[in-house]
Amino acid sequence: MPSEPIEIKIKILRQEIEELNYQYYVLDNPSYPDSHYDKLLQELISIEKKHPELITDNSPTQRVGGQPLSGFSQITHLTPMLSLDNVFDSDSFGKFYERVFHKIASDQPITFTCEPKLDGLAISCLYKNGNLVHAATRGDGKIGEDVTHNIKTIQSIPLKLRGDFPELLDVRGEVFMPKDSFEKLNKNAIKDGNKTFANPRNAAAGSLRQLDPKITAKRKLAVYFYALGNAEFKKLQNDAEQTSDERLADSHHNRLKQIQSWGLPICDEIELRHGDKACLEYFKEIGAKREQLPYEIDGIVYKVDSILSQDKLGFVAKAPRWAIAHKFPAQEEMTLLKGVDFQVGRTGAITPVARLEPVFVGGVMVSNATLHNKDEIERLDVRVGDHVVIRRAGDVIPQIVSVVLDKRDVNASSIIFPKVCPICQSPLEKEIDQAIYRCTGGLICSAQKTQSIIHFVSRKAMNIDGLGDKLVEVLCDKQLINSVADIYQLSKDDLIGLERMAEKSANNLLQAIEKSKQTSLAKVIYALGIREVGEVTAMNLANNLFDFKNIINANLEELENIEDIGPIVAKHIVAFFENENNRQVIESLISHGVSWPEIKPKDKSELPLLNQTWVLTGALSQLKRNDAKAVLQSLGAKVSGSVSKNTTCVVAGESAGSKLKKAIELGIEVISEEEMLKLISSFQIVKI
Ligand code: JCF
Secondary structure (H helix, E strand, O other): OOOOOHHHHHHHHHHHHHHHHHHHHHOOOOOOOHHHHHHHHHHHHHHHHHOHHHOOOOOHHHOOOOOOOOOOOEEEOOOOOOOOOEEOOHHHHHHHHHHHHHHHOOOOOOEEEEEEEEOOEEEEEEEEOOEEEEEEEOOOOOEEEEOHHHHOOOOOOOOEOOOOOOOEEEEEEEEEOOHHHHHHHHHHHHHOOOOOOOOHHHHHHHHHOOOOHHHHHHOOOEEEEEEEEEEEOOOOOOOOOOOOHHHOOOEHHHHHHHHHHOOOOOOOOOEEEEOHHHHHHHHHHHHHOOOOOOOOEEEEEEEEOEHHHHHHHOEEOOEEOOEEEEEOOOOEEEEEEEEEEEEEOOOOEEEEEEEEEEEEEOOEEEEEEEOOOHHHHHHHOOOEOOEEEEEOOOOOOOEEEEEOHHHOOOOOEOOOOOOEOOOOOOEEEEOOOOOOEEEOOHHHOHHHHHHHHHHHHOOOOOOOOOOOHHHHHHHHHOOOOOOHHHHHHOOHHHHEOEOOOOHHHHHHHHHHHHHOOEOOHHHHHHHOOOOOOOHHHHHHHHHHHOOHHHHHHOOHHHHHOOOOOOHHHHHHHHHHHHOHHHHHHHHHHHHOOOEOOOOOOOOHHHOOOOOOEEEEEOEOOOOOHHHHHHHHHHOOOEEEOOOOOOOOEEEEOEOOOHHHHHHHHHOOEEEOHHHHHHHHHHOOOOOO
């Protein structure tokens, strides 16, 4: 088959890109993931590079952003609002660096201001004599939409500047919706049966373009500024020699500090880095703490720091030659939904699991995604055979965010939620106001039984090395174990002969089982898998009630008096221990030798970290941040979000940044996560 003429290929690509542009910029409601758009645009750019004679003025490669929306008045920017060129890997960044290095003809590594690339929308704010005059979106780069009324609802935007501000200031930044506001907004939308936003950026764009500022005000937007458009100072009488430009700093980083001194918010992750390697390290560091940041980012922006060098480098088309955006691997990709299985968890929860055509997303190959529950399937109106947008962020289980309806096949078939447990056929139940259906089979259900044993032996519970999920399944299938207590009755004969289980591995496993008997009360409580009782709740139960007798006999009121336990968790705990079977399991565990150090009641005034203020920063690898916080609090510490001279100790996880720097500057004690865990377990009352 002859390949289609290049002119046709270009035409189709441009049409597709224009359609996506329209969905993205005008409707704030894209149906495809950004990665799809990026692929099409990169393809068009590379074809146009080979065939420059085919570039037209109205090719999507030749413009920035979308058309201004009608419904808003228009504002012509004093200087055009630029966009950024992208790179998608470190080699391409390396080439960018080389170009800059040669053009500047430096013999030193180049210094860059590095900043997270916020995933929001660009705005320009104009201040005259320190007063906010108007704010505009980027629009097509030359003319934007007047969103002054809506911008004024953002609490952190100053209506008046402070300090030594210029007479005229056009300052550029990114408006975004913090992750927690976004989650709240979508939760409410689901509750009210309204449409949800695909991501925080669309939510921010949709909110900023409300014709009614009252709606914008409810949507909790935020802003960080990242560049000057124009700045003109009043002529000073006593210093007539100094021009307006001379009163601006001569480096980008210091200009940002000036912007901040005028009362405008700046992202606190921004740092100077010298040379290409250091820039790539910054990329890695921010990548590692991306999930912990309270806002969505999609890459790093590097800017040549020296303004003199920036001027030397100049611009191409609509982007500066002195800056580049280095994008993280896409977290959203499109793929095919091949089928749906229904899994039964240890508490009987039925979870629909999407089987996908494998796709590379967020840096790994993904072939399954959770569909959460029945409501979610209905909300998404997803069918087998659909093209779906998959999102994988950090270590979170991949999710289906939306269906690409443009690509729906006529044969796509509805997903039928089961009426009974797919494993044991027991009836399903659902609590009012809850979305989860549960199998009522309890320990008759082999899936629940197996899953609860898998939980029991897991690392944070009894931590039995060498007893993986597969082996637990085999032991359950062969009826070698029927409850968690049976693990402690396994003999070498039981094990030898199982697949891949020779004498040596059998011995190792028996040793690991033996070793697991010496544990802590908190771990045993956690291992039992009581609904809603995680590590921290288990620890609180142990530290407040001291032994199993008290825990088993505690009533709702006593339980609710314990920190972090509410009425629902208390009910689950009482229900668990009312069950004769569960009480027997505990007795049996103890009779097999499972034991823990006695916990002595302690006086509140003896809390080891009382009156101390701790700060957690960077990525923690063992405890979730909230759990670490709860443990420190249970030891008497206050946990704060920022470092000051009153901070007692900073726990620095991987890729800790500005807070760590500040702690070192202030001479505050800094310890690693490992050291924190050691310290915690050295305190008698808390064993983790
Ligand atoms: O955070 C951003 N999305 C961002 C966008 C940051 C920047 O420093 C930018 C930008 C777009 C254009 N700088 C330019 C020049």
